[in-house]
Amino acid sequence: MVKPTELRSSRRQLLKAGAAGAALLALPGIVRAEDKKVVVAVWGGPSADAMKEIYGQAFAGSGIALEFDESGPEPAKIRAMVEAGQVSWDVADLSVADSILLGKAGMARPIDYTQVPKDSVLPGFAYEFAVASYIFSSIISFDKKALGGNVPTSWADVWNIEKFPGKRAFRKHIEGVLEAALIADGVPLDKVYPIDEDRAFAKLKEILPHVIFWNSGSESQQLMRDGETVMGNLWSTRATQLANEDKERFGLDFAGGLLLPASWGVPAKNPAGDAVFPAIAKMLDPEVQAKVYLKTNLSPSNPAAEKFIPAEFAPFNPTSADNVAKQVPVDVQWYIDNQERVQTKFLELIAA
Amino acid sequence: MGQDIPRAFRLLAAPAALFSFALFLAPLLLMLSLAFRDPQPGLQNFGWMATSSAVGKIVWATFRFSAIASVISVMLGFAVAYAIWLSGRTLSLVLLFVVLVSFWLSVLIRCFALILALGPNGPVNATLAALSLGPVRLIRNEPGVLLGMVHYLIPFAVLTILAALRGIDLSLVAAARSMGAHRARVFRTVVLPLAAPGAFAALALTFVIALGFYITPALLGGGRVVMIAEFITFHVQNVLAWGKASALAIFLIAAIGASYGLVKLPEMLMRQRRAA
Incomplete structure (x- = not known):
């Protein structure tokens, strides 16, 4: 964006600024114009802070720029957005039941499992309108x-x-x-x-x-x-x-x-279109999920994440083998x- | 009374009326119309409301708690307003300030303050325990909800009744006293009848506000007091049954209108009698 003060600057300054801008674009991890913007709707609080930090690092240089909306993805808001034709979220932290409720009403999109590998979540946790993000x-x-x-x-x-x-x-x-x-x-x-x-x-x-x-x-x-x-x-x-x-x-x-699985669901008519699915696949990366778990106690839905979690956390981890057997x-x-x-x-x- | 105002001046109300209609009334009507068309056109949402035992129980609880809370608020509020009216300038200002400060605090903050003050580890229970009278469970139950509601409603009652009391000509009180009436007699035969319309207005106002309570019963009731507003929220947010939520909202608005009319009726009759 051009600030009012910059409008009054000399041409030489503008040229310099342009050169600096071009240099910035060449750096990895900086949001570039051609980066696809994907808006993630979450519930706020400490777990959202951890996701922002960890996903932010994981998505650097991926060609996808994640943006977070922490206002809380209530299904009622999604219904209102879809009905008004003003959808501002690409992927939302929903309960599985909520995403299916929305999906049946035509307000959520089916997950494209050609782009999100089904085996990146525990068996039984990949649903039609949602894929398990974390388990608690x-x-x-x-x-x-x-x-x-x-x-x-x-x-x-x-x-x-x-x-x-x-x-x-x-x-x-x-x-x-x-x-x-x-x-x-x-x-x-x-x-x-x-x-x-x-x-x-x-x-x-x-x-x-x-x-x-x-x-x-x-x-x-x-x-x-x-x-x-x-x-x-x-x-x-x-x-x-x-x-x-x-x-x-x-x-x-x-x-x-x-x-209980928390899940990623995709509202109908989401602004980023199909670009949301590679983003979801990346959020399910085992190492990324393990990092989020260590900060938030939200257990990974990806079974491959267990090897990145130190053994002393097992008694508190809902998806450790011992705990799964009791539940x-x-x-x-x-x-x-x-x-x-x-x-x-x-x-x-x-x-x- | 409208005759005194030149006709053209009434147009001055047009921008505000238009604003209210476009931004409040029209969306509200649109929202309420959902009751007749979601999930499909028809009256099924009202049929559900009329036959569901859960709705009956929740409506009854809403009216019961609102009635008790508004009556207590008006009685206590009358006492406070009377004290402010009769106090000297400084004291009445201090009392009024205390009422206004609690009036200006958000309902959520007042709820949490009550939880802290009245909880098992709060100062009230510590005092009761020191006097070996406690601990007493003051919140997370029905009395806790009433306490929270009355706490919120009292300022509304005080301000409404105080306005009525301040309209009373003090020379009437002096006259009654000079005729040898005791304070109690003055209160009963002079003050109370003159302040009654204000008390009825306060009753209507507090009852109507109480019908819409949501946070207070949810937080202070330990989950055991469910009022209509919370039930509407459940249908809007959790199950996307907007038709049912809308039908409940229509009922609540109708109930508010009816109760307001019912409580205002004696006041209007009294006015007419006095005018006659």
Whole structure:
């Protein structure tokens, strides 16, 4: 862009500036005019900072200039953008269910798996309208100090108020809570889906007076830090952060956890067109994903990333072989078919 | 009253009216029309609203909490307004300043302040514990939601009622006193009837504001108090059911209009009686 002051500069200065500009263009890693701009919509916060830094380095000299929008890619915003014909995002950090919801309504594009290799993600995590970007879990987080060292090791323990007294922090959403209720009630991990709603709600009702529900990840941490709750179902990213803050006080357990993919989805009529797919392929690079994990606790969706992660992180990594064996992968299709109806039922049950 | 204004002057209202229509009313109507056409044309969204037990429960909770919170706010607000009215100049300014400062703070900040102050490790519970009266669970429950709502609504009540009180001719109070009426009698037979329209206006205002509450119940209710606004958000953001969200919004707007009319009715009747 030409600043007003530059308009008044002499021709010689302009020539000099032009030469300097040409020299800059020759340098790798600098945004050039012919670089294809790809806009990535993310949720902000520390994980977005890490992605910006790490992707920024990875994309230097690739011919793709990544730009970040941290305003939060809510599916409602994508619907509004597509309907208005003013789409400003190329790739968005969406839940798989959201991307399929959008895809079915014609508001998201199918992933082009000729350009994004399917084997760059764990088997089963490449969907029609989204490809898993990172994986996290809904797991047991607990306050060792408040519990006097008597800590829960299963959802059945979380439901056991006599043995482990204190308030529980549960997500105000069926995802992770209904699965935990069923496992606490004795349902084997491989029989959790399709969810037996009545059984799950009956089990949830048992513990309801002892539950405080959280809306955001930061709220779940605040409930634990302030001692308002002694245990609960937290996202592994948040539970790990608590454990890192105070190892003496906070612990976590992946037993019966729910493996949840975050995913990259592409809004319909995205501005960069097909150039978005090579960008997605690059974001799934195993080394890049491992770097992001070490900064954010968001586990790689690419199985090849494990060799770039030091062994001492394995107990906190949702996709380490040991932890995967203890958990259930979320059934995305069940959520697409049932979320609206069952979440409404859930709100009705928990509401005063 | 309109007769005093020259007709041409009414055109002065045109730019503002046009602005409101183009940028507020038209988009609002467009949004509300979704209730009749999303996901397909028809009245299915209203049918869902009329038959869903979840909607019934959430609507009932919204009205119950709003009614209780607005009545408490008006009672407490009346006391504060009365104190400001009767205080000397300096004290009334200080009291008014305190009311205005809390009025100007954002609802989110006030919510977090209450969580910090009333939480298990907050100063209130520390004091109660020191007096061996606690700890008491003051937030993350129904009383916590009411507390947060009343805290937000009181300034609205105080300012509305204070305006009514300041319209009362103080010589009427002096006259009543000179005739030998006690303070309580003066309050009951002179002040209260004259301030009643203001109190009703405050009730209408606080109730209508309360119906739209979202942050306060979500944060202070421990997730157990779900009001209509939160339910609308769920349908807009999480499941893209904009038709249902829009039907709920139409209901909320209608409920606000109806409640406002209902609470304003006694005030209007009183005015007419006085005018007659």
